[in-house]
Amino acid sequence: MCQINTQPSMKWQIGCIDVYVPPDIINDETSTDVSAQELDNVTLSCKATGHPPPKITWRREDHEQMLLKKIGGRDFYKVESYVGSSLPLWRVDRRQMGAFLCIASNDVPPAVSKRIILNVNFPPTVIVPNQLLGAPLGTDVVLECTVEAYPNTINYWLKNRGEMLLDGPKYTITEERSSYKDLMKLTIRQFSKTDIGTYNCVSTNSLGKSEGTLRLYEIKLYPSSQSAAEVNIGGLTEGAVKQKSAYSKSNKPIPILALIEWLIITVLNLR
Known part of the structure; x- marks a missing residue:
């Protein structure tokens, strides 16, 4: 206020100063990294100071869309961002696991952010793409299993539910981990008759197995040059030509659908 003392009355005028303050996150009132069981309810909080009051925006660090549910709802909906000091996650799912950014901004640079990691704990789930595999002798065979679990698992392979397989000259065992998924691979070199059997991929963590x-x-595989063979069916003798398989040696086993197709072709040729 500026003031002039005059007669017969004083003159004065008021001016206001508005001080803009960039945002600053209040750590004591903001969530740290969170671990929760799958299907628990989780709320992430983020508080900030500044003038004007900052707006809080939530995003995923990996730039993927966020999966959210309405409270009491079952279905997910996807959003690029969420505005609010609290991010409610109803019945949290493993697909929501990851790093979240709470970003505070009020048009006074710079904006600030905090990284909050959400871990969702659940027992292992093993997915086998091909449960029945065939391969010619002498080839390298690759068996695969996909494991979903958190926290991290201990994984191993069993043969005929007895022998534990180890990485070495005969077997190559590898794992490719990404977030809560782990791709288990077992490569059997020079497939032989002794390798025929049942294999189990086993995964265990603190929550289950x-x-x-x-x-x-x-x-x-039959050579294409092999001549017609005599096959006895029900007491009758018929000629049958054994064709060479359309599936040559490869680094991967032949799935059951390919085997069925090969069998159909063979039966048609026999007719």
Whole structure:
């Protein structure tokens, strides 16, 4: 206020100063990294000071869309961002796991953010893409299992539910981890008759244990030059030409659908 003392009355005028303050996150009132059981309800909080009052925006650090549910709802809906000091996650799902950014901004640079990691704990689930696999002798066979679990698991392979397989000259065992998923691979070198059998991929963590089963069998390849063979069916003798398989040696086992197709072609040729 400026004032002039005059007669007969004083003159004065008021001016206001508005001080803009950039945002600052209040750590004591903001969530730290969170761990929760799957299907628990989780709320992430983020508080900030500044003038004008900051707006809080939530995003995923990996730039993927956020999966959210309405409270009491079952279905997810996707959003790029969420505005609010609290981010409610109803019946949290493993797909929501990851790093979240709470960003505070009020048009006074710079904006500030805090990184909050959400971990969702759940027991292992093993997914086997191909449970029945066939391969010719002498080839390298690759068996695969996908494991979903958190916290991290201990994974191993069993043969015929007895022998634990180890990485070495005969077997190559690898794992490729990404977030809560782990791709288990078992490569059997120079597939032989002794390798025929049942294989189990086993995964365990502090919350439980799970396993998948794969059965491996031999696919026989016949040379194309082999002449017609005599086959006895029901007391009658018929000529049958054994064709060379359309599936040559490869680094991967032949799935059951490919085997069925090969069998159909063979039966048609026999007719």
